[in-house]
Amino acid sequence: MSLHRVCGLFAFLSVVCLISFTPLCNGENILVFPVDGSHWINMEILLKELHARGHSITVIRTSTGWHISEKSPLYTSITFKMDEGLQDFLGAYLKEHMNVQRTGASAFTFFKLTKDFIAMVYRAHKVLCDAFVRLLDDEIMVKRLVDSEYDLVLTDPGMAPGLILAKYLKLPMVLNVRWITSGEGHFAIAPSPLSYIPVPGSGLTDKMNFIQRLKNMFFYSIIVLQQKFMIGPIYDAICDKYIQGGCDTFSLLQEADIWLFRSDFVFDFPRPTMPNVVYVGGFQCKPAQPLPADLEEFVQSAGEHGVIIMSLGTWIEALPQEVTNEIASVFAEMPQKVIWRHKGERPSTLGNNTLIVDWMPQKDLLGHPQTKVFVAHGGTNGVQEAIYHGVPVLGIPLFFDQYDNLLRLQERGAGKILQLSEINGHSFEQGLMEVLHQDSYRQNMQRLSRLHRDQPVAPMDQAIFWVEYVMRHKGAPHLRTEAYKMPWYSYYCVDVLLVLLTAATLLLLTALSVVRLLCCRSRKKIKAKQQ
CATH class of the missing domain: 3.40.50.2000 (Glycogen Phosphorylase B;)
Structure with a gap:
């Protein structure tokens, strides 16, 4: 046999062996709990890529959804009944919002817009949560979800039912996120000094003078109070009823394995971040196609x-x-x-x-x-x-x-x-x-x-990699901070500061006592000599 034929046979056998030993790319089973409206537009783009990779996708949608179709070649849908469509009152709110804006800037306009916004947000969360509770009370639906043996929950935390469902089903979770139930996502997971990180709604940049920092603190207070007294309790009630040991929205956010964050630092102001935050801003963008x-x-x-x-x-x-x-x-x-x-x-x-x-x-x-x-x-x-x-x-x-x-x-x-x-x-x-x-x-x-x-990896490729990474490894706990398990006084080292202040105070009092004692003895000696 000639050398040329031997080399050809060897090459053929090498290719056969390579194909034989290459692991098959099995599609995983993904449960998606999206937010409707413009949020769905970029979620659907992500689902198209996951579907193209061979993954099986199930989307949970409401009966009153206006963008998320019940039937799609990309996914199987699960529909749960909601009495009122979010778009029904959102449309009325937005018209009223624009009319109030046209009256011009004033203290009255600000408080009117803020009050109406908080009321609208509360109503949106309440309507969705009431419907979500009925889903969790549906034994047949819950059994279907458990029996499907999903590998991952992919959710948008602008509304929190997806977070609770992932915890309920004990599944790894990836967030397609920029906004959470109470503002911008970074504030729930990363250090966020208010001295140079503007709060959403404040209209500030990362360069703030004293008055602007005061304004920033004020807007942050509104968000904290809104979460603590209006939105948080809606979800806390569901957690207390359905999650063993209870939970809250922020602990669920901090338990997420990966945050696919729809921003980047070309667009956003630089700020501290965390290892499990992956920036995919613009992942929906592609070169232009010819127009009709x-x-x-x-x-x-x-x-x-x-x-x-x-x-x-x-x-x-x-x-x-x-x-x-x-x-x-x-x-x-x-x-x-x-x-x-x-x-x-x-x-x-x-x-x-x-x-x-x-x-x-x-x-x-x-x-x-x-x-x-x-x-x-x-x-x-x-x-x-x-x-x-x-x-x-x-x-x-x-x-x-x-x-x-x-x-x-x-x-x-x-x-x-x-x-x-x-x-x-x-x-x-x-x-x-x-x-x-x-x-x-x-x-x-x-x-x-x-x-x-100018990026080494395209945002969409990053997003897909990290979704599949979490599924391959059944989560990514090594990228999560332990901060969410700590009480607030431990996180801010208030207990350490109190101990140090106590020790310093005791040392100071001891030193003062010693000095006072020495002074007293000195005075007694002086008096004794004078007598």
Whole structure:
């Protein structure tokens, strides 16, 4: 046999052996408890990747869900009955919220918005928890969950039932997270000095003077009180009833194996973090795909002036009518073409250069070279997509985290904020022209884009790796801090400080007693000599 044939046979046998001894990639069984609305959009993207890797996925959804479909090629669904859809009262709240914002900034407006927000959040958690209790009381449903032998719970802790369910089923847990039941996720797991870490809602950056630090402490107090006296007790009651030994929301958060955190430090302010926090900000972003033919034709018809796109996310269909008309009239005078996602009443001042759509391929439009400015509400997904594609933002924050998101862009010179109360034809035109024609906005945003893209591992690949890592190793307890098992006085070393202060006080008193004794003896000797 020739040497060439021997080498060929050896290579063939090597390949056969390699295939034979390579372990098969068995799909695992994942239970998902998501949060509906815009949170579901990025959760679904993660599920698509997990499904492509061969994992079996079960999604728990409510009967009144408005984005999470009952039937999907990606997953099997479990539906539990909820009497009231969150979108039913969220929509009413958001309309009232925008109307109050239009009255302008004042102490009354602040307290009105804060009161209404806390009431709305309380109601959302209460409605969901009431339905979740009925699920846990359904013996057939619970048996189905136990018998399915899931390998992992993947949940969004913006609402906490998923945390409780993971504890109840004694399963490893991965969080797809930025927000928890009471604010931003880092505050539950990582050291968060209020001297340079702004609290959500405060409208502050990481550079604070004394008054701003005082304001930061005030906003932190609101969040703590809200969690302790309004939201926390709702979940504590469920924990006391269904979890042996009880639990609370924060201990459940700190028991999570991995936090897939939807942010990064290109976007966010630097801060302390923990080993089990994996930053996957922008994991939903991908290179732009070609636009539909009719939309591409409209975009190209803009010529050298380019295109402005406007979208206010999944929750807001339209701004107040007078604001909508003001914006439309400004767009009508622009040389650019405009693509505007708008579902409300058609603006009376709409120009021929503006295309109104119910839906737009936002990622593909942001990645199109003709797109010059993104007019947006400042949702996390939209902001991260704008960073990925390097498109400057004119932001109109409406509620929740949107002002804080846009503030981070504005602080880096990549965006500009217009408050809803300040918007009129003049202010909107001025802001739009500034972002459109000052090169610094685009240059700064493109710099952020380069920083964001320059990573050794893509955010989505990181997310998938760590989900599978937890399933391979049945958890990741070695990455969790022991802090959550400590009482507050041990965590802050209050007991140690008290012992040290007591010891120092005793030493000081002893020293004073000795000095006093010596002084007394000295005086007695002096008196004796004088006599």
